[in-house]
Amino acid sequence: MPVPDPALLARKAEIVRALQRIVPGEGVVSEPAGLVPFESDGLSAYRQTPLAVVLPETTAQVSQVLAWCQANGVKVVPRGAGTSLSGGALPLADGVVLGLSKFNRVLEVDYANRCAVVQPGVTNLGITAAVEAAGFYYAPDPSSQIACTIGGNVAENSGGVHCLKYGLTTNNLLGCELVLMSGEIVRLGGKAMDADGYDLLGLVTGSEGLLGVVTEVTVRILPKPQTAQALLLGFPTVEAAGATVGDIIAAGVIPAGLEMMDNPAIRAAEAFVGAGYPVDAAALLIVELDGPEAECAELTGHVRALASARGADFVRVSQNEAERLAFWAGRKAAFPAVGRIAPDYFCMDGTIPRGKLPQVLTRITELSAHYGLGVANVFHAGDGNLHPLILYDADRPGELERAEAFGADILKLCVAVGGVLTGEHGVGVEKRDLMSEMFDATDLACQQRVKCAFDPGLLLNPGKVFPTLHRCAELGRMHVHRGKLAFPELPRF
């Protein structure tokens, strides 16, 4: 992280007083004990006590806080529920955490336009709760959906097990209100299906809190599918499970969910929840089909036949809603389940072309032996998003560093086979230093100029996403080469 500025640390009392003037009452936290809950997010290997925490209640307060911080050169780290798995909300020693937890109201549900207008602190599941009586739901479903907030989902462009069919957060947003670091308030999109001018809503979604603070979100809501049915399919080899995934897609079926777990993940989940998983299978597929009953019945038969043809030796089809939810319970609890078999774990998040899965899993097994650390793999198989969980014990000297190196090797491997560093968890601090595996200096400069267009002082969530922070003035220079012309044979002006 950037080295804390001693001058800012020395100004703590003044900064706290200024924030208290904007957000009176208990909206500013500065006592050491009060700051503890904000020290880390879901990536708990990294901790940092912030200078102070401010918890505004109105957009006007957010605007004033940001404007004051910009005028006074104070860094700001926005925070939703703090469930980020990439350290997106990791505080700065000389920075203020801006928590949006008090923005917790559903402002409007507009069924005629199939959307809901909510404040950013509303939980992901809270949106569905507000609309389900009318037969609607909000589709993206990160596993932390009970706790994670829609504001955080926008910042991270969160996914979930149903995003193969229904898309990530970005595909389910219509508009937002955004406060820039300058304090200026802009509205992006609205209730219409496309926006005027550049698609800044799409740009801000997944920008990891670096471009602005979202103070209101308009999300699409969808009518609930008539039925949903899940299959559990156990396979003797990972290759057979992977091939079945390819067959399902090739047959023109896009399941609502298509998950894979390897044997260590199956065992951990089964021991934790008792979902009825086959503990001897090398790989387990969970396939969910939704839609009208006629469709579920037809496709369930189809998927079953494809799995059997690839040698599936364990086949269960959910017979009712309770059973379907039980099938998912193991997968959704995979992370805590693994948390029970090892003191600590790192969850990686690369995406690979699905066809490379056997190759990648073989290499991960080799790396596991090399580093002497266990690994369990859960996999959003339909879209190629791999979550290897690296098991380690932070109390044993050197293990954290080995786990980090193991994780970095896995992500480099993902990039090497044509994939990417992160499918849904974000870059944050965790994968920041690996960005150059995917992007060269020019690519990163283009991205950082976007940052400069929104936050020229680089005060909003610095130290995340980008390995090096260039000053905006330096990035803005045009380098025009007037030397020898390339392609002299090209037609010219």
Added chain:
Amino acid sequence: MPDTMLRALKPTSAEEVQAIVAEAGAGARRLAVTGGGTKRSVGSMEPVDAVLSTARLDRIVDYSPEELTLTCEPGVRIEDLERLTAAKGQMLAFEPPRWTRLLASRGEPTLGGVLSANLSGPRRIRAGAARDHFLGFEAVSGRGEMFKAGGRVVKNVTGYDLMKLLAGSWGTLAVLTQVTVKVLPAPRTETTLLLFGLPDVRASEAMTVALNGPFEVSGAAHLPSFAARARPLKAEMAVTALRLEGFDASVAARAEALSAVLKGFGRIEMLDAGHSRDFWTQVREVEAIASDPRPLWRLSLPPAQGWRGPHGLPGDALYDWGGGLVWLATEEPPAKVHAVARELGGHALGLRGHEAFGPRYGALAALQARVKAAFDPLGVLNPGRMEATS
């Protein structure tokens, strides 16, 4: 000189594109960027010194049906991509429109052009817009720098989502040199339910009922009688159409269930798969209004507000996207069209003549200008194209 009179530079590699853009920047020259050139009439471009066409950047780089991804150069024609993906039972799910008749343009729409304009057909309500299928790219910015963003996999949040930014940027930020898009299985069959004689507001209600139930409607359009009378429909009264796509048993079950909830809207007829396809092609291409001589507007509005559009703007309108996309032929002044669309919570795009884009104000306008400057500080690419002229 009008840009149609200028010689088109047709580079065949990203390196050539870079050389052209860099040289333009160095010489304070400006470029019109085009794909197939079919939408050149949209937007009010300032004078340029040359046309940079991506038409010869037309190679397929990789098509992996099992990965649901397709990587190609931007000049690949939509027709060719549709043939290629159809052979594998797949499609570009956002149903890219051609707009060649609509804009009376020659040439062939390309993938790069469709992405740059973020154009989506009737399936937009279910499958998302072009921007939702844009996974990655390589491009040359207005600075003359080659850069890339995104990836070649369907799920990726690494770095800023510059695909969203370039989709709908009308070539004003960068010249695409390679793109990756998501492809999806094509539906096995389709049918369309037709309702007859509904006034606009009642049609809006019918579409809302259909879209708010578990029927997976993939097209919801309303053609008032003036439009339904035209070819190819030649109906005698207004027609409201709802498309269902998917596996046979599913489509049949949904058609039955949807018919039941729409009983109160009168007689229902169904189109078989072939007629349904033809019908939605003409909706996608706005054929019913394409030869109207008046200025033509595309209003993007909250769907349930769509029918209100023509109330403030006398003219003839037809509706797609469940009412969220209003095609309006009107003589009303552009400033008024933009203002009414904004009041209704959306915006307007003018397709014939000038003033395609409306004015933007305040902090948002300034932010958009800073974003433009981040990629093209010298204003080399498609100068003024997305600006309001009034």
